[in-house]
Amino acid sequence: MAETLDKIRQDLMRKVEAFREMGINPYPNRFKVSHTLGEVVEAYGEEQDDTELEKAGVFTLAGRMMSLRIHGRIAFAHLRDYTGRLQILVERDVVGRDFYNKVFKKLDVGDFLGVKGTLFRTRTGELTLRVQGVTLLSKVLRPLPEKWHGLKDVELRYRQRYLDLIANEDSRRVFVVRSQVIRKIREFLVSRGFMEVETPMMQPIPGGAAARPFVTHHNALDIDLYLRIAPELYLKRLVVGGFDRVFELGKCFRNEGISTEHNPEFTMVEFYMAYADYMDLMDLTEGLVSTLAREILGTTQVEYGDYVLDLSPPYRRITFRRALLELGKVPPKVLEEEAKAREYARELEIDEEKLATFGKVLGEIFERRVEPILVQPTFVYDYPRDVSPLAKSKEDDPSMVERFEFFMACKEVANAYTELNDPVDQRERFLEQIKERARGDEEAHRMDEDYIRALEYGLPPTAGEGIGVDRLVMILTDSPSIRDVILFPTLRPEGGVEGDRDGKA
RNA sequence: GGGCCGCUAGCUCAAGUGGUAGAGCAACGGCCUUUUAAGCCGUUGGUUCCAGGUUCGAGUCCUGGGCGGCUCACCA
Numbered sequence: 173m174a175e176t177l178d179k180i181r182q183d184l185m186r187k188v189e190a191f192r193e194m195g196i197n198p199y200p201n202r203f204k205v206s207h208t209l210g211e212v213v214e215a216y217g218e219e220q221d222d223t224e225l226e227k228a229g230v231f232t233l234a235g236r237m238m239s240l241r242i243h244g245r246i247a248f249a250h251l252r253d254y255t256g257r258l259q260i261l262v263e264r265d266v267v268g269r270d271f272y273n274k275v276f277k278k279l280d281v282g283d284f285l286g287v288k289g290t291l292f293r294t295r296t297g298e299l300t301l302r303v304q305g306v307t308l309l310s311k312v313l314r315p316l317p318e319k320w321h322g323l324k325d326v327e328l329r330y331r332q333r334y335l336d337l338i339a340n341e342d343s344r345r346v347f348v349v350r351s352q353v354i355r356k357i358r359e360f361l362v363s364r365g366f367m368e369v370e371t372p373m374m375q376p377i378p379g380g381a382a383a384r385p386f387v388t389h390h391n392a393l394d395i396d397l398y399l400r401i402a403p404e405l406y407l408k409r410l411v412v413g414g415f416d417r418v419f420e421l422g423k424c425f426r427n428e429g430i431s432t433e434h435n436p437e438f439t440m441v442e443f444y445m446a447y448a449d450y451m452d453l454m455d456l457t458e459g460l461v462s463t464l465a466r467e468i469l470g471t472t473q474v475e476y477g478d479y480v481l482d483l484s485p486p487y488r489r490i491t492f493r494r495a496l497l498e499l500g501k502v503p504p505k506v507l508e509e510e511a512k513a514r515e516y517a518r519e520l521e522i523d524e525e526k527l528a529t530f531g532k533v534l535g536e537i538f539e540r541r542v543e544p545i546l547v548q549p550t551f552v553y554d555y556p557r558d559v560s561p562l563a564k565s566k567e568d569d570p571s572m573v574e575r576f577e578f579f580m581a582c583k584e585v586a587n588a589y590t591e592l593n594d595p596v597d598q599r600e601r602f603l604e605q606i607k608e609r610a611r612g613d614e615e616a617h618r619m620d621e622d623y624i625r626a627l628e629y630g631l632p633p634t635a636g637e638g639i640g641v642d643r644l645v646m647i648l649t650d651s652p653s654i655r656d657v658i659l660f661p662t663l664r665p666e667g668g669v670e671g672d673r674d675g676k677a
Numbered sequence: 678g679g680g681c682c683g684c685u686a687g688c689u690c691a692a693g694u695g696g697u698a699g700a701g702c703a704a705c706g707g708c709c710u711u712u713u714a715a716g717c718c719g720u721u722g723g724u725u726c727c728a729g730g731u732u733c734g735a736g737u738c739c740u741g742g743g744c745g746g747c748u749c750a751c752c753a
Binding site: 183243264281295321325424433639 | 678684687688689690701702703704705708709710711712713714715716721722744745746747748749750751752753
């Protein structure tokens with residue numbers, strides 16, 4: 173299969189040898205640039221007067237050669253660095269006949285070049301560097317993906333993300349936006365008095381969410397540790413300790429299936445705010461989401477697939493019950509009688525195993541009937557108690573808790589609640605979870621005695637929220653799959669079940 | 678795991694009902710002093726994902742397998 177590729181690579185390898193024989197190092201250690209390409213374009217992109225461009229002096233620039241057009245004694249090429257791209261003009265009679273024929277013409281698209289020269293405008297008006305000298309900075313040994321169709325193969329895009337980034341402008345854009353989202357989230361929270369902290373990713377008791385963990389082992393201590401499924405219980409310990417506003421932005425790990433909305437490791441920002449309740453966090457979330465859209469995209473009207481999402485606040489707020497009744501068109505009796513709810517769930521062909529409690533039945537019905545229609549940003553609030561073992565009950569209805577989930581584009585993007593800070597109640601909730609675990613629910617929460625001990629030292633009234641950063645980025649970049657917004661998504665190892673085969677390529 | 682779809686040159690894609698496997702780009706050799714999908718002439722490049730089967734003949738049909746995508750199920 174690789175005969176062609178091998179031939180191309182042999183040719184490229186031979187060029188490297190030829191350069192070395194000519195005394196040209198194809199991989200020199202350094203090259204100092206005077207400007208980035210973006211700086212040059214920024215400063216002179218609008219300058220039309222050639223004499224002004226001439227007066228700007230000599231520039232020393234570098235980048236990857238992305239295109240090459242040789243016209244006999246002159247050649248045009250485009251260099252690209254991470255700030256932008258610039259055309260260069262190389263003339264045989266300027267760089268020397270020998271150099272032009274024996275060196276420059278042996279260069280390939282993909283090579284990194286350093287160039288020195290002055291600016292001018294071509295006949296078509298494009299800002300261009302008239303090159304006095306060219307230095308090879310790094311030689312490619314493999315051909316780049318095709319230049320105008322780019323790299324389409326989805327698997328290659330994920331496995332060889334570097335090629336995706338070289339070939340696909342759109343992919344670069346997504347990850348630039350992602351980086352900005354992460355920075356802006358930090359700015360937003362820090363500016364509101366939140367302190368960024370780091371809590372264990374390896375936890376002896378995985379807590380804070382209903383999920384199955386990954387297990388690892390510490391040799392010296394001879395104990396199993398779990399990759400965290402959420403930082404929640406540690407963050408609330410910090411609020412107990414007196415850090416009233418904390419957040420953590422980082423990876424969580426859940427040992428579950430992979431889909432367009434699930435990667436086994438994903439990025440979540442969790443934050444906790446003392447003397448606030450879940451309603452306050454709805455306000456905060458509106459502020460955060462709309463700020464991200466406005467400052468990064470310049471608009472709060474965001475296209476996602478066939479939808480246009482209006483991210484300008486306020487967002488719709490609807491209780492879980494009303495959402496079921498009014499949006500999901502669920503018969504009222506289903507919410508009142510467990511038996512009716514189970515019957516209804518059966519009609520929807522929901523797996524019997526998932527229907528351990530009345531609350532879970534309603535939760536499942538919600539996912540089926542309501543979630544798929546929550547296109548515009550929506551807070552759904554006041555959830556059944558038994559699906560929310562860390563959330564505080566409503567003062568006027570102990571069967572419900574003060575919790576909301578935030579949806580956009582039919583995706584659950586955030587989950588928040590007024591934190592349960594009554595240690596006695598918390599212990600009971602954990603005990604209920606343990607019973608469910610005993611009944612075979614592997615995702616049920618585990619008892620965490622130290623967490624309860626922490627609560628016994630006093631957690632102030634606190635609200636907490638977790639936002640799925642990957643999903644947020646999906647929406648802000650119009651990406652249909654979570655793998656499009658994760659640089660290196662989890663994949664089966666290359667080459668199938670045989671796993672690692674480091675020895676040979 | 679179930680269902681649907683896909684896998685052809687380094688890349689992007691073609692090859693009515695089974696009949697010699699092609700194009701563009703890339704590579705290689707030439708020509709070319711303002712191009713930008715540069716152009717023109719020429720050359721090279723293939724185990725059509727793998728293994729069986731049907732057939733005079735399989736990229737195409739059948740069976741099994743591999744890999745991937747989407748979708749369903751659970752979580753954020």
